Amino acid sequence: MSEIKDTVISDQKIYGSAFKVRLNRNLEIIKNVLSNPTTVIGLIIVILMILMALFAPIITEPNSPDPYQMPRDWKAARSAPLTPGHILGTTNRGGDVFYGVVWGARTSLKLSLLVVSLTLVLGVIIGSVAGIAGGKVDEVLMRIVDVFLSIPELIFALAIAAILGPSFTNIILALVVVFWVKYARIMRAQVIRIKQREYVDAAKIMGASKLQIYLKDILPNSFSPVMVQATLDMGNIVLVGATLSFIGLSEAGIAEWGVLVSEGQAGISAGRWWASTFPGLMVFLWALAFNLVGDGLRDVLDPRTETRR
Template identity: 75%
Template sequence: MVDFPQSTRRNAIDTIAPESALRVRWRRSTELTAKILSNPATVLGFAIIVAMFFMAIFAPWITTANTPDPYQMPRDWGATRMPPGTPGYPLGTTNEGGDVYYGIVWGTRMSLQLSITVVGITLVVGSIIGSLAGFIGGKLDEVLMRIVDVFLSIPELIFALAIAAILGPSFGNIMFALAVVFWVKYARIMRARVIQIKNSDYIDAARIIGDSKLNIYFRDILPNSFTPVMVQATLDMGNVVLIAATLSFIGLGEAGIAEWGVLVSEGQAGIASGRWWASTFPGLMIFLWALAFNLVGDGLRDALDPRTESSR
């Protein structure tokens, strides 16, 4: 057996390891994608999300009305309560002459903006707080988790309703209220995941060989902690819109904006007299949005959680 010098062996490892690691990552990514796409429900959810993303992106080109504020639904007081199929109003109009089709299309963009903003902010804030609490521990962990417990003791809808009611009817206030409410679940999930990883064998090995705490935190713990919070974020993309629509429906949204909850609220008075379309179409969009992200979230959870496979 030929004994190569230490420098030669190290150069060979440095040359081969990145290629091997890249192949491993590519194989795992391919297997994960195939596993996700093998679930018909997940594929259906992805298809609905893609369709709604295209609707949100191309909203200016698939609607005809031009308004100074595209999120402000145009009114035609000479065409109130028009049924679906009316020329110029394919999905009918509301009691106030609002174009239901226009509201649905631009409402898709508002829902996308709402979901990305609220989930993005809460994911970042909650992950930072939860990971620091789990990694540092001690008094910091105790204080932060007691704050989280206080927030979690109040139902999400009631808490968001109280904040939005205090701030006043506004779409921006609804976004703020939801951001205040949703961050705590990410903090709790991230803390539990970080504690689990922090007590694993490979973290102990990293400490033994002399890795610094910052290096362990950023290189070994954080990259391996985001799976559960990403699944929760996918589910919350639907939950956020559902709760926002609820708040708008009860009068905490901005009147006249192209938002699904506002449309449902405006159209509810006409249901009893047979004018079902003003509430039904935006209500269907809310249902499809929440359903799609829940299907995708469940599919990601099943694909990423090894316990799911072992239980089958």
């Protein structure tokens, strides 16, 4: 190959067949995902939830000035479901349950996306540093992770949120502090596993720099378990977040499922079941859907786990 020959290969030939190969592969992956009915159910719920969150201002008229605050209709307080204007009824403080359910999806999406992306970045960076550096750096970082992991998730988040004071932002902060450790741990294990692979040596031999090796060989190949964990956490975070809001660590009156459940809680004994049931159901569906999708993703990304089909 000392001299450059000009072989005549038509572009059509190159790109025509390459496109076909790629298309077939992508179709194969989609088929793989869709062949698992539980994943499909999860996916449908997730898509509906996200659509609901995105189109919340269209589905219900946003409350002014702050749409994330529940609108109060004191005259119609404690109305049952299917009352005109209040499809799912109202709480004993006049909050429209339907509004809370719809805008709660938006709040939950915001919460889970923010927390997952922050923890993902933090965890991946710390895990990668520990895995690549090894030695003392690894030891110190992983002992810190161990300390974080030794405290139960919910209690730890509760303590931090309580110290910071009741607000939605503080719940996000508390969840970030609690959830990053898992990613760091998974990422470290993956990096250590992948960096001993022969193709990393092969890349070195081809003259790739350390950064290139990290970005092209180590990071993409260690990412799939992190991705699965992130999907599962999308559900778990809303579950923990709703718990914190239920206890009252979020701002009062915010359109959030946990807050709504706690607002309706007083009425349950008086037979007004609706104010707590609908938002509770939403939390349940949300967590379930993301767990189903996460499981399906794991089956596809990691062929070694047994499929339960």
